[in-house]
Amino acid sequence: MGTIILETERLCLREFHVEDADFILKLVNSPNWIKFIGDKGVKTIEDAISYLVDGPIKSYKENGFGLWLVQLRDSKVPIGMCGLVNREILEDVDIGFALLPDYMNKGYGFESANAVMNYAKNVLKISRIVAITDEDNTSSIKLLQKLGLSLEKKLVLSDADSVFLFSPSDNF
Template sequence: MLICKTERLTLRELQLSDAEFALRLYNDPSFLQHIGDKGVRTVEDAAQNLQQGAITSYAQHGYGMWLVEHQRGQAIGLCGLIKRDFLAETDLGYAYLPEFFGMGYAYEAAVAVLAYAAEHTDLNTVVAIVSPANLASKSLLLKLGFEQDGQVLVPDKNEMVDFYRIHLTKQPDL
């Protein structure tokens, strides 16, 4: 299902047919360094991860991680909303293949996701977590208008990460 379009990007729900892309992204060195090892080693593992993660989240929450495609139809990353067990609020998540870093795609997709959250969900705030060493991600969050609000422990990693929050602004009905 289509979520939204921007000037250069399309965001849509992930499908099991996106497993090959997910396998590549989840095993990219930058993903492993900044997000972590999901233990996804095969296309079947990736399909199972998509089913248990994003696809289940769509049914439970009405949102989840979405595939980010360049308008030419090429998958370049993920961006979306995640309801994590250890956070009270919904989290903005994103990850891109390194060949698409530094081109403004992460910002463009995140702006669209935050607008979607404001208009199509009951969320009043969105949070984000980022490893302290991930300066590019921290810079992106600040550019989006997030404010740092301390740190939080990620239980399965037993690691403290920086915690950010943004208050969503609903557009008035005209």
């Protein structure tokens, strides 16, 4: 049911597949996703399938990594996504994460993101991982700092959009 990438004490991260469209529809339309990441226009199951095929699934083929589904290890209940993104706007690979509201503030974000950072460094041999986040997303900022990333600069993406770029304080 999708290639398992890594497991932690409480979580399992695996590749997305089109059968995860229901979950994606729920996640990308959750309040914090809309507020901090933006409306991706994913309103139907067909939209969610396209999002998966053109996003994470395409990234697995092109980069050997991508955003992975985060699920509870024992029950297999999907709770979010976490993984690596190769964006054209950034020089480095960045880490991304999002959880459904019911699973926030329980340590799952750090647990999954820390495991992804270690996987990137030790398995994929990626020398530098950065992150971008909305400047008002204090939860994300705290998590990035806990991962050892520091605010490097504000990136202006367009007249109406800017984000904070976080990078390793040392050599990752």
